Amino acid sequence: MTLSAHIQFIPLQEDAPMQAVDKAILIIQKSGISHEVGPFGTSIEGKMTDVLMLIQSMLKSDISKEFLLNVQYHVGQARLSNMDKVAKFR
Template structure:
């Protein structure tokens, strides 16, 4: 895959009874924070920005973490946007709405 920036959203939905689902989500966000990939936490999903390989590695790390720590079951929802000939960033898509 090319080395342009892509962006993706990841949403983790734990299906668990062992602890509050937000605890699992918080731990998943900690993995993202430690990854070095640019991110923005939202109320429903976290947006990631980096190269394809970087972003996919973070998604893999989050799922591996949940598995290794014994999360009984979860759903990972992802959306990935890739532009063939250049960068695609979250700010390009949202900056016009943030002007005041």
């Protein structure tokens, strides 16, 4: 089963928060999961097991001593792909 998700990594109490965000994005990029980086988060799309493994690896990371990880999932057989959702606006 494939699903779409939107991930927002928010480092807390960081001297260089954007560097921590860049490291979080690097974890996503290295996962090999289809993704698109946006100004407020990163949208991903892939096999459910791969997406859940990615989320778990982000939770276990040492990017920041304290962070918020907001994740929204879109699950369903009839769901639109991420590109289908935004195609008419591009």
